[in-house]
Structure formats: structure tokens, C-alpha cells
Amino acid sequence: MRVLIADRLPAGHCASLRAGGHDLTESPELSADDLVTAIADHEVLVVRSTRVTAAVIDAATSLRLVVRAGSGTDTIDVEAAAGRGIAVCNVPGRNAIAVAELAVGLVLAIDRRIPEQVTDLREGRWRKGEYQTATGICGRSVGVLGLGDIGLEFAARMVAFGTHVHGVADPGRDTERQRRAEEIGITFVADLPTLAATCDILSFHVPLSDRTRGIIGEPLVTQVPKGAILINTSRGDLVDPDSLLHALDDRSLWVGLDVHPDEPAGGSGVIETRLSRHPRVYGTHHVGASTEQAQTAVADGVVETLHAFARGEVRNCVNDSALAGATR
Template identity: 45%
Template sequence: MRVLIADKFESEGIDGLKALGCKVRSEPEAGPDTLPDLLADFDPEVLIVRSTKVPAPVINAGGSLKLIIRAGAGYDNIDTNAAADRGVAVCNCPGMNAAAVAELTIGLLVACDRRIGDQTAQARAGKWNKKEFSAARGLKGRTLAIIGVGAIGQEVIQRAKAFDMRIVVWSRRMSVERADELGVVSGGSTREDLLKLAAEADAVSVHVAATNDTKNLIDAEFLARMKPGAIFINTSRGSVVDQDALCKAAAEKPLRVGLDVYADQPADKACDWTSTAAKIPWAVLTHHCGASTDQAQLAVAEETVRIVSEFMKNGSTPNLVNEPRAAAAR
């Protein structure tokens, strides 16, 4: 089986694919502009990507393509509908990077509370300002609202408990019984509950998937309810937050903001970039690297190899995220 890897991928994963008997081609610098030619030349049955975008023209260029694997959890970089139309299955690797994203979430939370980024910038500028930076609120006893309690949200819960924070969770399927299982307080499941939680929280951390239902879930109405000086963290997807509304609320209230994802983030892996989020005072900004730890990427690679192995054995597609229709004429 021919496997094209169009992104950076752990060497252990490449070795694992070869051990299955796959013919593997690794193109870590591939992008949507170069992928059609690569697919036409190598003609893989399996395409593996991390952040590389896979739009319809790429999918249509794969004459033998049967399976696309997103080596990670979110799959909004893949046109799953176009894949379904071509009879191509799309699978992901959920939960493998949950601990890594949770670690960054807590890092952003602490960095926002202690203004670590601003302190570092002033130190590098040759300034000492203990007077200004000796006014942190601290996290112990503060109310942390966690929006979404999938694998990542649950990992954040575990870590936030170590800070003795009061944790309140919201999701569309939340119940008092489920909250009790997690050892947290239920923040409800409705839009009204979400807005109420915004007003209650000292910090908010978002962990929902990017779907039509979650687009701009965090909007001007939600942000208007947040306390002045509260912390807002997003390590999920940029589309979940109305970024213009966030910039406005952060400046006016103000809010302390930690972001790893953006509505205006580039598709390229490295390029010049001017984001509206960079104008937010006191913001701590990272480069969509939440899942990028050695531990997480090794776990993702192992799960990717497992998916390919199952597909080779019996045609099964673990973690299927679309509904491929009968293979179209190619």
C-alpha cells in the first residue's frame, strides 16, 4: 500500500508504516498547491497530514486515494464532504494530544495571571518594574469555566484541580450527574447557562470542536458578560471565537487573553503574519503549537499506524469522521 505523508511526522511512525509493508513517501513541506502533483505522481491509497490543508482539488487529484488520516484530533483542514463525495474515508486520532494541549492551556493561564510575556519583554528592553508586576490575582480559589469536556477539557480539569481552582464546566450534554463524575460543578448545557457562566468566571478556557454549531460560540454577547480583568484562553479553534469582538472586549474591559489559535491564522507553516489579536493588550500568543510535544506526536504516530494497519487488514476505518459514499468514477 502506498502512503503519502504530506507533513512532518515522527520517524517512529514512518518506521511503523514500513514495517506493515507500506511504500512510504514523506513530503514534510507539502502544501495544497503542491499536493495535487504529488498525488498524481505517487498515486497513494493513503494520505497522512497534520496541519496541511486538503481541499477538494487535492482530493480529486488522488486517483487511487481511499483514506485520509488527520494525524491529530481536529480535522477542519480537510474537506470531509469532498472526500465523502469521492468515496474517500477520513479518520482522525482523537485524544492522543489531549495532555499536550492541556499543558499549554495551563501555561497560558499562569502566563496571563502573572503577565509573564510582558515581564519578559520589559526585561529584554532593559527595564526593571517590580512595582507594576507585583499585582497578580493568583489562581487558587478562583473560578475556572471550562467550555467543552472532551478529552482535552478533562485533562485541563485534572491539572486545574492541582491549583485549587473552583472548576465549573459547560457542554451541550452536561448534567449534574456528569459533573459529579468529573468532580466539578455543572455550568449547564444551554445558551442561557453559558452566558451566566461567563459572568461568574474569573477565567474561561475553551475546548470545543470546530463545527457549524460552534462557529462564534464565544461572541460579543458572551464577552460582554465577562468580568473586567478576567482571563480568556482559547486552544481549540479560531472559528469558535468572534475575534473582532474579543479584541474589542479585551481592550475595553480589559481582559487578559491567551491564544494558541486564531480566526486569521495563515495556512503556511512559516510566513509573515499580522493578526488583529497581536493588538490585544496583555495578550499571550502562541503559534497553534498546543499539540506539538514529543509525547503527543509519538502517540499520534502510533495511532496513525494502527489505523493504517486496520485498514490494510480488513478495510475498517477507525475514528471515521465522514460518511464516504460509494467510490466515484475516478
């Protein structure tokens, strides 16, 4: 198959694909606009963060498969792909540990105000008295919204700190996920307002959808206890910036964000938001999945998905239900 790799894939994994008979084009610096021309006669497109718009889909005369090197597919026009009979597949779970680790790191950084301590020392200031008032993590109540792979990994790590972890009861939850949640020690409450009201720390691990867009805003930010810690390592648009900014001051909340509304595309750029500058917001650069371990695991999944597709097997297809009525 003719495969366009529009984001970076380790050399060894590219070699594996070539050894499997695939014709690879590696173009990791492509933008969404560039893709419209570059997609040409490729049958497979592999992306990590590059956007796949309807214009790209329309220009892809030979495309049969789009593989997202990760789990979320909100950067891909899945509906347009389905309309053209193009399968969109992801590689879920491979980066779960890395994202969970960063979420835990943000909790600890906020509790101990680690960034300020580092800055003070680098600038020659010794302010031990300022930083002797941390609450601590052990014994606190932690809410986890979204008990997929990442949410479960985060919960397991927070339990290891001696916290009490809670989730929202869901009668439709997959049996295996429910079993694992109970094994970790998660207890369940009836709904999100109850979860918010009873937790000192609330971490979000849900995909972006119409239902979750702006969920970190009113009324949730008024339901959490004053001084609560909110963590978002999922998608930037889960945040309602205006509501959250008001709650940061009005309710003394602390927030850890690895993802940001309107964050720059690509590896560098300028970000100028009131949230990123707020002293009670600790931000990182959308790097939750950016560890060598996670990138290798995700690349393994991409290679497995492509080899399987060549054999006629479509793995982890997110638009399979819409493909039946598609046209080419």
C-alpha cells in the first residue's frame, strides 16, 4: 500500500512497514493545507496531531484508511471520511500510562507549588516559609471523570498515594472496565454534580464531544469545593475559559492543564490566553503522551494496524457503522 506518514514515526517502525511491502512517504512537517496536495494517490494516511479536514478527504482520490497515532480522533473529519468509504482507525490505550503520569505530576506540582519553588531558587530567592503550607495528597478525595484506559491508570496511581478515588456510576459501562475499576478500589456516586461536590481533586479523562465541550465551566466550577484542584489532560475545549477564570479567583481553584483552547498547531508558536498566564493555572505543552515509552507503544500499534489492514482486517475503526452507505 502507498502510505503517507504525516507525523513522525520512529525509523525502525518505518523500516518494518517497508519490509512488509508498503511504499512509504515520510512528511512529518505537513500542515492541514499541505495535506490537500500531498495526499494525492496515497491509500493510507497516518497522522498524530495534523488535522485531516473535509478538504483533505475530498482531495484523496485513492485513500482507504486514516490511522490516528493515538486515541482521540477529533482532529479528523470522521464523518467526511465515512461518506467517502474511508475507514478511520485509532490506536487506543497505548499512551494511557504516560498521560496518567503527567496528570499525577500536575496534582503534585499544584499541591507543593513546585514551579514557583523552582523559579524562586533560580532567581536567588529562599522562601521556605512561603511553601510550608501544602495540604498533602494522602487521604484526600479524588474524582475521575472518564474511566477509559487513561482514567483507570490515573485512578490506580492516585490510590497508591492513599487517596479515596470516586467515579460516576454508569450501568452501560463495559464489564471489563467496571471490574477493573472495582479492583483498583474506585467507589461510585450517582452523577457528576455529586462527584464534583465531594472531591478535593477532579481529573478529566473524557473525549471531546457536544456533551463534554465546555464541561469545565458552569455549573461544575461552582459545585466543586473552594480550593479544589482540577486537572485536564484530555482536550482543551473541555474548558469554558470565561467560567473557569471567574472560578479561579472567586472560588480559589487550582488548575492543571496539559491541553488548551486554541493552542498553536505544530511544535512551536505563540500562546496568549488569560488562562495560561493565571498564577493558579499550571500548564504544560500538550505533552501527556510524549514519552519514549508511549511513542514506541503507539508506533507499534500503527504498524500492527497497517499490517492487519493489508490482510483485510480493520482494527479499532471509529466510523465502521457509517461506512456501509458510503460512496467513492
